[in-house]
Amino acid sequence: MRRPAPRRSGRRSLSIHGRLFLGFGGALGVCGALMVAIIYVGMRFVPTYDLTRTVDVPAGSVPPQVCTPPGALPSHPGNIPCPAPAEGVKAGSPADITTKEEVWSTVLTFSVGGVLLVMVLGLGAGWVLSKRLLAPLHTISEAAARAADGNLRDRIGAAGPEDELKQLADTFDGMLGRLEESFAAHQRFAANASHELLTPLATTRTLLQLAGDDPTGEELTELVPMLWETNERNIHVVRALLDLAAADRAPFDPEPVDLSALAERAAAERAGQAASYGIRLEAETEPDCEVAGNTTLLRQLLLNLLDNALTHNLPAGGSVHLSVHREEGAGGDEGVVIEVDNTGPQVDRAVLERLFEPFYRVRARVSSDRSGHGLGLAIVRSVATAHRGTVAATANPGGGLTVRVDLPATP
Missing domain, CATH: 3.30.565.10 (Histidine kinase-like ATPase, C-terminal domain)
Structure with missing residues (x-):
């Protein structure tokens, strides 16, 4: 008799496909935001910028002027005093960024570093997430190995949301239960069939021994009906077994x-x-x-x-x-x-x-x-x-x- 399918709870859970999609999508979004933050922080706070505007004057258009340092007497009437450094202006150093090429070089450096860091973090998150989501497969594999060795009593008993993996585990548990019942029924069938056929055969042997022990043959007349009845019962059992086998193998007409x-x-x-x-x-x-x-x-x-x-x-x-x-x-x-x-x-x-x-x-x-x-x-x-x-x-x-x-x- 076919058993009714178990009723599912009213709360609809997310499938394993949707969970993987949202999980890796969220990890990708976090990694993207982290990469933008790395590039921004690196470009904003790490290098020192000296991007003062310089004007190139063609040679010969303005006569050269020589400035006199502060506190010194002019060596020439046309010399002008050298301007003092403005407050807040930093002196140049090799770490300063003063050209567009240095800007792009810095962007490239931080981008490559950010990509490598994001890749390591993404791979680690993906490994942990996939291992967590696919952990029931290992349990199902172990249960299948035990069933292959003949142990049909153990069950997976998966817990958690009603996703594809839990449905697979529940289906596997149901299959193990039906297999256990089927094997037990076949064992009972073999034992009962042996008993059903052995009892009349033992009765027939006893009757034949009684007939053989009687040299006059007078008891044979009384034993023949009993032998006939026992033989008929064996025939009925064998025919029933043949009918059962024929019904199991019968093609649909x-x-x-x-x-x-x-x-x-x-x-x-x-x-x-x-x-x-x-x-x-x-x-x-x-x-x-x-x-x-x-x-x-x-x-x-x-x-x-x-x-x-x-x-x-x-x-x-x-x-x-x-x-x-x-x-x-x-x-x-x-x-x-x-x-x-x-x-x-x-x-x-x-x-x-x-x-x-x-x-x-x-x-x-x-x-x-x-x-x-x-x-x-x-x-x-x-x-x-x-x-x-x-x-x-x-x-x-x-x-x-x-x-x-x-x-x-x-x-």
């Missing part, structure tokens, strides 16, 4: 099958068995209940449902109700529903899912000498899955079981 007519014929085939058990069998069908599939497998599905309902019923005075009708699904598509409702003892809700496991039987439900091999509902599930359908069982409040099979209807 697109031919339309009228389930209403098929259900009526199946009910007619089991009417005599129901009468011998003292059980009232009713069939209620609607017209135009067609599905695409294999007629033989769908007939087997209906017969197995009826056999299960008749076998696990009241000793006498019980009832079985078979219904086939069309019903609109949750997605708006129409489907065909098969429901088999039977009376019987109370069924524990905890074992409903295990009823579809091969060879699983709830012995408390059988209150008469009727018996089955425990493969009926397992074949029902395999046939329903092969026809793109689902099957579920519900315990009735008054006792008994209701098995529902949903199949997609033909247009």
Whole structure:
């Protein structure tokens, strides 16, 4: 039975793609602002500027004048006193910037230094951010390695926002859970199948030993019916196993099958068995209940449902109700529903899912000498899955079981 998907919380979190985009975008913006600040501070406060305007006078246009230093007598009548240095004017030094070429050289120096610093900081921030965001991948990888070694019990249990990585971790946990259940079911299947086949074989060996120990052969007449019954039971189990294997490997057949007519014929085939058990069998069908599939497998599905309902019923005075009708699904598509409702003892809700496991039987439900091999509902599930359908069982409040099979209807 397909399990419903877990509901997501109403708070919508940012995806890992968006977080990476915003993270690296923010880092780029910070690094750009840092680079501008480095260039501005360096150009504003580090060098000393001496950008006084100088005028070039062509040679010969003005007669040369010789100035006399302050406090000295003029050596020539045309000499003028040398001007005193103005207050606030710094004396020149090799670190001063006095030309445009020196300005561009300083800009280039600080730009290269800023780029190198920003690159180091950006790489460091990107490394830390990517490692933090992609850390769940390492955990998922470790869980996958443990699962490859056969450990299916450990879970990742990722915490944090509902981004792609957490969804991947949750999906991986769900896959591990289904694998663990599947392997456990297969182990139970192997153990139950071995027990189911070994018991009749051991009985046959005992009967043959008894017949061999009797030299007169008188007991052989009494043992032959028991041998025949034991052999028939082995044949039934092997046939059921073959039916289960055929249902699992059956390809999807697109031919339309009228389930209403098929259900009526199946009910007619089991009417005599129901009468011998003292059980009232009713069939209620609607017209135009067609599905695409294999007629033989769908007939087997209906017969197995009826056999299960008749076998696990009241000793006498019980009832079985078979219904086939069309019903609109949750997605708006129409489907065909098969429901088999039977009376019987109370069924524990905890074992409903295990009823579809091969060879699983709830012995408390059988209150008469009727018996089955425990493969009926397992074949029902395999046939329903092969026809793109689902099957579920519900315990009735008054006792008994209701098995529902949903199949997609033909247009």
